[in-house]
Amino acid sequence: MIKEVHMPKLSPKSDQYFFGKWDKQPGDSVKTGDVLFEVETEKAISQVESQEDGTLKAQKVATGDTTKVGDLVATIEVA
Amino acid sequence: MIYLPVDSLDVRHNFALEYYLMTEKRPSEPVLMLWSTTPTVMLGKYQTAENELNRPFIAAHHIAAVRRLSGGGTIYSDQGGCQFTLITPNDNNAIDFSSGLNLIMQALNRIGIKAQMDSRNDLVVDGRKVSGSAQYLTTGYRLHHGSLLFNANLDWMAQALKIDPVKQRAKHIQSVHQRTVNLIEQQPTWTAATFKEQLTQALITITHAKTSQLTAAEETHLQQIATDKFNESAVWTANTRQFDYVHKSYLTGIGVVCVAFNLDKQQRFTALKLTGDFFSNLDLQHFEHALLGQVHQETVVAPIITRELQQAPIKGLQPQQLTALLF
Numbered sequence: 001m002i003k004e005v006h007m008p009k010l011s012p013k014s015d016q017y018f019f020g021k022w023d024k025q026p027g028d029s030v031k032t033g034d035v036l037f038e039v040e041t042e043k044a045i046s047q048v049e050s051q052e053d054g055t056l057k058a059q060k061v062a063t064g065d066t067t068k069v070g071d072l073v074a075t076i077e078v079a
Numbered sequence: 080m081i082y083l084p085v086d087s088l089d090v091r092h093n094f095a096l097e098y099y100l101m102t103e104k105r106p107s108e109p110v111l112m113l114w115s116t117t118p119t120v121m122l123g124k125y126q127t128a129e130n131e132l133n134r135p136f137i138a139a140h141h142i143a144a145v146r147r148l149s150g151g152g153t154i155y156s157d158q159g160g161c162q163f164t165l166i167t168p169n170d171n172n173a174i175d176f177s178s179g180l181n182l183i184m185q186a187l188n189r190i191g192i193k194a195q196m197d198s199r200n201d202l203v204v205d206g207r208k209v210s211g212s213a214q215y216l217t218t219g220y221r222l223h224h225g226s227l228l229f230n231a232n233l234d235w236m237a238q239a240l241k242i243d244p245v246k247q248r249a250k251h252i253q254s255v256h257q258r259t260v261n262l263i264e265q266q267p268t269w270t271a272a273t274f275k276e277q278l279t280q281a282l283i284t285i286t287h288a289k290t291s292q293l294t295a296a297e298e299t300h301l302q303q304i305a306t307d308k309f310n311e312s313a314v315w316t317a318n319t320r321q322f323d324y325v326h327k328s329y330l331t332g333i334g335v336v337c338v339a340f341n342l343d344k345q346q347r348f349t350a351l352k353l354t355g356d357f358f359s360n361l362d363l364q365h366f367e368h369a370l371l372g373q374v375h376q377e378t379v380v381a382p383i384i385t386r387e388l389q390q391a392p393i394k395g396l397q398p399q400q401l402t403a404l405l406f
Contacts, residue, residue: 011174020125025349027372035218043151043200044174044214045124058368062350064125 003052005036005074007067010046015069017041022063024056030076037074039067054078081106082279082288085114088158090121090145095304098148099297100166101220111288112164113279115271118157118232119143120239123150123213123254128315131254133241142239144314149224151213152254155239159230159261159271161278169221176200176212179223183210186281190274192265202227207260229274230263322350326404333357333395338404346375359393380405 007017017039024036030050038047057075061067083100087093093114100110120132120142128134128144131153137144142155156162165179180196187194187202194202194209202210202225212225240254266274282288293301322339329335336355343349351367366387373379384405385398393401 010172018125022349025343025347025372026368033218040123040125040150042174042176043123043149043212044176044216045148045150046172046174046216047218049218059350059371 001078002057003054003076003078004072005050005052005076007039007069007071007073008048009069010039010048011041011044014041017067017069019061019063019065019067019073020045022059023047024050026056026058028056030054030056050076052076052078080109080111080286080288081291082283082286083110083112083291083293085112088115088117089305090116090119090143090156091305091309092301093162093164094145094147094309095301096293097164097166097222097224098304098308099301101215101217101222104297105219106166107168109168110164110166111282111286113275113282114162114164115158115160115275116156116162117143118155118235118239119145120153120155121226122146122153122314124148124215125150126153126254131240133239134315136238136241140235140239142235144311145309146314147213147215147224149213149215149222151211153240154211154226155231155236156226157231157235159228159232161227161229161271161275163225163227165223167221167223168219169216170219172216172218173221174214174216175221176214176223179225180212182282182285183225183227185285186278189281189285190266190277192262204260204262204265207258209260209262227278228259228261229269229271230261233259233261322352328404330396330400333393333400336393336396336401336404338401340370340375340405342375347372348375357393357396359391361387361391361393375405377402377406 020038020040022037024030031053032050034050035047036050038045054076057077059074061073085093122128124147184194194204197203200212201208210225210227215222323341325339327337334355334357338353340351341349348370351370353363353366369383369387381402384402388398
């Protein structure tokens with residue numbers, strides 16, 4: 001089953017984030033709590049963790065992209 | 080709270096200390112540090128050095144250049160300024176500038192400096208910026224880093240951070256430049272060292288912090304972290320460039336073919352884009368995804384490209400030609 005990963009709300013002040021870098025690549029196994037990627041907003045770098053156990057299927061955004069809360073950023077194949 | 084005295088003026092040592100505390104030491108209570116540097120420019124994590132720094136000036140004046148773990152814009156620091164670091168256990172991964180800034184504001188007020196917080200999480204005195212802040216949040220910890228200007232060399236600051244508007248590009252975090260002022264205007268009889276001492280005492284009094292020290296072995300370990308994580312070459316390498324490798328070729332009878340890609344430390348494709356003016360029904364996204372995560376080796380890549388082009392050929396292009404373009 002494919003689960004979608006959407007951009008969570010990380011800041012009370014802003015819903016628009018600068019996409020920093022991926023910590024997991026397509027094909028990598030991921031566990032709940034593993035860091036998937038990091039973003040920047042309001043001069044703060046935040047790491048975003050996986051909420052699923054599975055395999056990272058696809059990355060939908062890249063370094064330098066602007067992403068908004070709720071945007072699809074990745075898919076994870078879960079058992 | 081723990082107060083950790085920092086004597087080093089080497090920004091790389093002090094960044095390594097922050098990194099060590101957050102990722103290895105993982106303290107159970109907040110840690111506060113105040114430190115200074117030799118003349119230094121500190122880039123935000125996702126800034127592009129060539130857009131922010133006057134490289135000839137920095138080289139000529141032996142100014143250290145380093146990239147922070149935290150976000151935000153570029154700052155200049157020297158022994159006329161004072162950096163503060165507050166590392167706090169943080170279970171909910173929340174961005175919060177107010178707790179750190181309120182603490183520094185209280186301490187400044189206690190030593191007779193009336194600072195206020197503005198909407199960009201900067202500290203201002205009479206509307207002029209005296210301190211900027213940035214944060215880095217990892218699993219379980221929040222690092223708040225701030226810079227206070229007491230008697231910094233504002234002339235060097237202006238020259239080192241000179242911006243060439245022609246070089247401004249998208250896809251990176253740009254600095255926001257504001258009017259800055261030295262706090263010595265508020266306490267003209269003090270030296271920068273006096274200011275740091277007074278601020279330290281005020282912070283210890285407010286927080287009731289216990290003073291702690293690193294062991295000799297921990298100090299030795301910091302040197303390795305400084306070399307690995309905060310070396311100067313990382314400053315001048317753009318952290319936001321979309322692709323590290325761009326291979327382009329004009330092939331007779333086919334047209335321009337361009338592959339752009341990134342590789343991780345294990346030499347696996349982390350990003351890839353195939354573009355050109357060729358004719359094909361190739362599903363580019365499918366093609367790119369077929370290579371992502373694969374090792375950048377001809378024996379690995381060649382069969383994938385052959386398989387993909389068998390399904391949807393690029394007119395006139397042999398799989399070996401496309402494979403060759405990737406190496």
